[in-house]
Amino acid sequence: MLKDEHLRLIDCHTHLDQYSDSDIKDVIKRSKIKGVQSIVSAGVNLSSSQKNQSLALEYPNYVWAGVGIHPMEIDSKTDKHQLDGVRKLAGNKETVCISEIGLDYESSSANKSLQKEIFSQQIQIACEVNKPIVFHNRGASTDPIEILNRESNGKIDIVAHYFQGTINYTYMCLNNGFYISLAKTLLRMPELQDLVKTEIPLENIVLETDSYPQPFKKKRSSWTEPWEIEKVATKIADLKGIDVKEVEHITNRNASKIFGLD
Numbered sequence: 001m002l003k004d005e006h007l008r009l010i011d012c013h014t015h016l017d018q019y020s021d022s023d024i025k026d027v028i029k030r031s032k033i034k035g036v037q038s039i040v041s042a043g044v045n046l047s048s049s050q051k052n053q054s055l056a057l058e059y060p061n062y063v064w065a066g067v068g069i070h071p072m073e074i075d076s077k078t079d080k081h082q083l084d085g086v087r088k089l090a091g092n093k094e095t096v097c098i099s100e101i102g103l104d105y106e107s108s109s110a111n112k113s114l115q116k117e118i119f120s121q122q123i124q125i126a127c128e129v130n131k132p133i134v135f136h137n138r139g140a141s142t143d144p145i146e147i148l149n150r151e152s153n154g155k156i157d158i159v160a161h162y163f164q165g166t167i168n169y170t171y172m173c174l175n176n177g178f179y180i181s182l183a184k185t186l187l188r189m190p191e192l193q194d195l196v197k198t199e200i201p202l203e204n205i206v207l208e209t210d211s212y213p214q215p216f217k218k219k220r221s222s223w224t225e226p227w228e229i230e231k232v233a234t235k236i237a238d239l240k241g242i243d244v245k246e247v248e249h250i251t252n253r254n255a256s257k258i259f260g261l262d
């Protein structure tokens with residue numbers, strides 16, 4: 001690869017809607033300059049899902065929307081009205097996945113049975129519109145896999161977002177035909193690097209940055225942005241001892257198939 005030639009990669013999971021309007025313009029501009037081919041931007045509640053729809057309309061064939069209610073956004077007020085709103089957005093052509101949905105067992109999150117109920121209902125929405133799911137799992141062990149299998153019955157593609165699983169969890173995902181979405185955590189987690197090196201086939205890998213505003217980082221320039229996806233692809237190529245162009249080709253093919261992109 002020439003030094004100034006960028007890879008053309010698909011960032012499968014971001015939260016562009018959470019940046020300020022002027023920042024969104026700049027983030028997308030930098031993404032385009034640095035070669036990012038497409039960005040999927042996931043909602044965390046109904047209004048953020050609507051905002052991602054608007055962004056997908058504003059940046060056609062570049063930004064694609066995920067819609068859904070994030071487990072950390074679920075509370076006792078999460079109701080049918082919001083799920084109906086997600087269902088309505090899910091059918092739009094700009095929506096390429098139901099995301100970000102899943103389970104989060106941090107102590108501050110909603111009670112587990114409520115989370116499971118809302119997760120199940122959103123999996124049913126994905127099946128109704130025949131679109132893939134990009135799911136979140138924090139501290140919930142294999143619960144998301146069990147619910148996904150029960151509710152979707154293999155009918156739709158499933159992507160494990162921000163993957164940092166153990167070897168057993170990795171095998172559960174792979175044996176169920178899930179895709180594994182790798183982020184910059186790969187650069188600093190030796191256990192994950194070992195899994196990528198020998199256990200996770202490129203045919204099951206997609207890439208993401210999970211970009212969102214990070215004011216807790218001192219410098220604006222150190223906030224994660226979609227253009228950094230190139231670092232993840234390069235690391236995978238190093239670990240597997242293959243050309244980074246192969247990582248570009250296969251992960252793009254995977255993402256295009258999952259999300260129905262041209």
Ligand SMILES: [Zn+2]
Nearest residue numbers: 013014100210
């Ligand atoms: Zn996310």
